[in-house]
Each structure stands twice: as C-alpha cells, then as structure tokens.
Amino acid sequence: MALDALNLVPGMLTTRDAVRAAYGGRTQRGISSSGTTPNVFLYSDHGSAAEHGYDFDGWAEDDEVYHYTGEGPSGDQELVDGNKAILEHANPKKPRALHVFVGEGRKGSSGPVIQRYIGEFTLDLDEPYLERWNVGQDGRDRKVFVFRLRPVADARFHRVVKDRTPKATENTRIKLPAKATSARLIAPEQNKTPETSYEAQGGTRKVTRWESGLSDAFLAHLEGLGHDVGRYQLTVKGSRAPLYTDLYDATDDVLYEAKSKHDRPYVRMAVGQILDYQRHIGSDSVRLGIVLPAEPEEDVRAYTEGLGIHLVIQNGDKFEGYPLS
Template structure:
C-alpha cells in the first residue's frame, strides 16, 4: 500500500518515519533505506541472526529522545502498538512508494536502543539513536532487508582484512568533514604499503568492533610480517599526532592479534619534541623521506 492509503486506514501522516496515530492506538514506523542514505545513515534492517530489526530514530544533528523517538520508547506506557512498514522499491505515480507490512514489534527490554555514529546530510558526524526492535509475533521478511551492520556484540571483534575491503566500507559510510585530509592520509598509506610490499611484507588492516558498538573501526596499515600497527596522518601538527596516538591506544584495547610495535606514519619528520612525545607513549614514528622512501625517527 502507499502511505496515503495507510494513513487513510490507520492515521498518522504521509511524511516522516515515526508517526504516532491520533485515530488508532498505534505508532506507525516506516523504514525506507534508500531515503535514509540520503540523510546520512544506513543502519536500518534485520540483524544477521534475524531476531532484531535495527531502526534509526529521527532528528537532525545529535538525536534526542523526544517527539517520534519518545513515542517509540514509551509506546507500552502509552498503550500503543509498534507497527513496522518497509518500502518495496516500487513506486506508483502519483500514489508514491509502495510499502509492505513487516509486523508488530516491541523494544528489546534489555537494551532498547544504542547510539551509532553516522554523517548527516551535510557530512557532519552525529550521534544517532538506533532502536532494537524485536518481533512480537510472526513477521514478513524479504531478501535484501538485512542491515548494513550486524547487531551489537557483547565482546569485541578483531579481524585481519585486506586493505581494499576496509577502504570499500570506509568510503561507503564516509562523509565527515576533512575528507581531503583523509584522502591524503590514504595516499600516504598507499605509498607506504607499496614500500613495505617491495620488501616482501604482508600488508593488511585490522577491523575492530568494540562491544556494544554498531560501526566497525578500521586501522590504517597492519604489517603482518613485522607485527606492526600504523596510524597515518596527513600533517605533522601536534593535534593530528595527538589524535594518532589516541587512536592507537583506543585500538589496542580490542586487538587480539600480535602487535609488537605501534607506529605513527607521517608525511615528513615532525619536530624533535613530537618525536619524543610519540616515543614517551611507547610508540615509534615513521615518516616519508622522499616519494619512494621512508625513515624511522630515532
């Protein structure tokens, strides 16, 4: 049915993703992944196990538990039923998109929602509310309705992945400001990867997913041969180097592969004080000493 037909039967509005009805005791929830991507998020869909439907709340910027989000959170107290509809990909003119009824849902009582980072329409990163909906009865499932990320895990995940795989997923969700800097970091990493591979090193990346998080974190270079993990930055200013050190410390908490050395990769040699700062954190510094050559700072 189209939204107009659904509104005529059950109330709500033809627009908006979360519609508490004033004519029936329902909160009508509409899932449209194609439209969601235009607004900077792609969480919506079934978990890998098929027992949770992830649904992103509404609101620009950092989302709050107000308005439609509050109506989902408090639907039981309000005596309302959560009913989920999803677009089929078909569209009628002028009737609009076709939706099918997925079923009746309730929030997971243990953890009704989680926070997930995603870009908004302008590319600025924000904190989104992602509801964890559990089927209350039999539901309709269709191929292709899986979420872009799996449901949260109680333990950390750590995988060694090819650089290309990590880049594909990172770039698919990227949209944050500073994209040019990120591309420069990628170029630096690519040159260093080629330099390592010329020395017969096996170069990969690590995919880390902290417990309770939706998005995976991808490290920069992981030299499998030397068991060395690198974080690249496009400048040698103090803030970027501090960020690189902080990222490596963050990664370290979830790594379950061998890492003998953690290293900051830079486009040129930083100041002596910053080299000392990196060393004081138990890390190393490698920098480009030419287009095809790299040195390790003493």
C-alpha cells in the first residue's frame, strides 16, 4: 500500500521513531505491528543479530527471497505475536502490508539506529518459512523461524550486495529432534503426511513426500526399539545456509540418509550427501547407512558396500539389512 505520510521510497534512510510517528507501531523488538494502520514493519540489523543469538537475515543466494528471522531470543520460537502477524499478513479479513528495513548503524555515538527502507514484501506461498536452530540468549539450543519474503509484484525495492545472508564464520553442529524439518508449507499440521496441498496462484497444488514417508517409517521403527534418534543441523564456515542430515541413531551411532527411489542416480546422490555430512559431524566412529524403498541392482550395492556404507531396504513393515552388521 502507499505510505505517503512519510514518503517512504526504497533506499531512503529514516528512523524507527519517524516510522512510528507516521504509522504507529512499537519502537522495540524487530517486528512492529501498527495498531492504527494496516502495516507490519520488520527491522533487520546484522549488528545486533549476534547479540540475540542468530543472523539468518538477508537476501537468499538466488537474490529473489529475503530471509527474516522471527522474534523470541530464548527457547523455541512460536507462531504468536509478531511471528503470527507475518504469517497471517495476507489474511483477506485483515490484510496488512509487510515493510522491511535494514539497520545502517547509529547516528553519532548514542543516536538512533538509521534504518534503510528496502520495500514492501509478501510471504512466499509455497514455502512461507524455514526452521533453523541456534543457541539462544540462555545458552540453550532452540528453534527459530526464518520467514521467506518476496518483493510485492511490480513494486520497487532496494537490493544491494551487503544485504545478502551473511556467510558462516565457523563450523558448528546442533543435534535436532528427529521430527525437526527445515521447511514448511502453508499447512504445517499436514507436514508429516505423505501428501499435502496448499493454495497458490493458479489453484491448489499437491506435493508428495515419498522420502519423508520412508524416513518417518524408519524413524518409527527405530523409536519402537527404544532408540534415541535425532538429526543434525550443520553450519559450514563460508556457507550462507546450513545443511540438514536425515536420521541419526545415537543409540547405534549410525547416520542414515533415506531416498525415495533405489535407482543408481538416487543412491549416488545419497552417497555424496552422507559422506559430506560425515566430514562435518567430525566423528570417526559414526557408521553410515542408506535407506531405500527397494533392493538396488547388484553393482549399486557393491558400490555402496565398497565405501563401507550399509544399505537398509524397506520390505513392508520390516527393514532388511537392519540392524547393521
């Protein structure tokens, strides 16, 4: 929507106080919902991000999506308050525009933070947010929401190289719950089903998650045996986005990668992924396994076994090749 009161133009500099005086909203916290105008103002600041335990904000590598981290400095973030305002900003009963600002440092030694206006955004329909994990202000691992924002169609916006998601400065690993996911669709309650749907331009789309179904079935099998199962978020120095493993069985010290098909290209992809994960987990003892929906051809099995990678094959409600020899 037009913001004529302050004449906000992408690239211009202003302050939170000026925005609040013109449109309402809060002067504290990164997400400021106006109570007097249909706007939500999002403030991103790399300078203070580390202080709050995260710095996932910025243009993604394809420069088409802007990542914005939800609010909540400690404990798992929840889709309430400001986070809920972002998630539901396009609700037809109460639509609100999302406006993003980036901090440009203070005016003087003690003056207000200068805010550079990037433009108006809308939440991505296909993948509205990612789940990321980091250490909160209380020193404990926690889940955060990273919203995926796209510039409003045909609207002006300001994009510069320094606004890209920052590269990691060190290697880290965080063990996650087994059911953690790095991405969600619009209907999060359907995220664990083999098939889900969401409303997008052009009608309803369906997404089939065969790999998720196989992974979930194997997870249920392991948990039924009383195993401690999780997964890892791996941050690699110099990378802008973390990596996520599939299942890690802490009881047997085995890292698994599930693939939806047993053909050679899928198995080769799984081999590359799991060997890369192993490097960054940094454990010499961890064993490797690939979970497939059917037996691959003989040479493919010889290929994986030659690398010391075990194959586990789903056969109805059983998994052949488990436990690993």
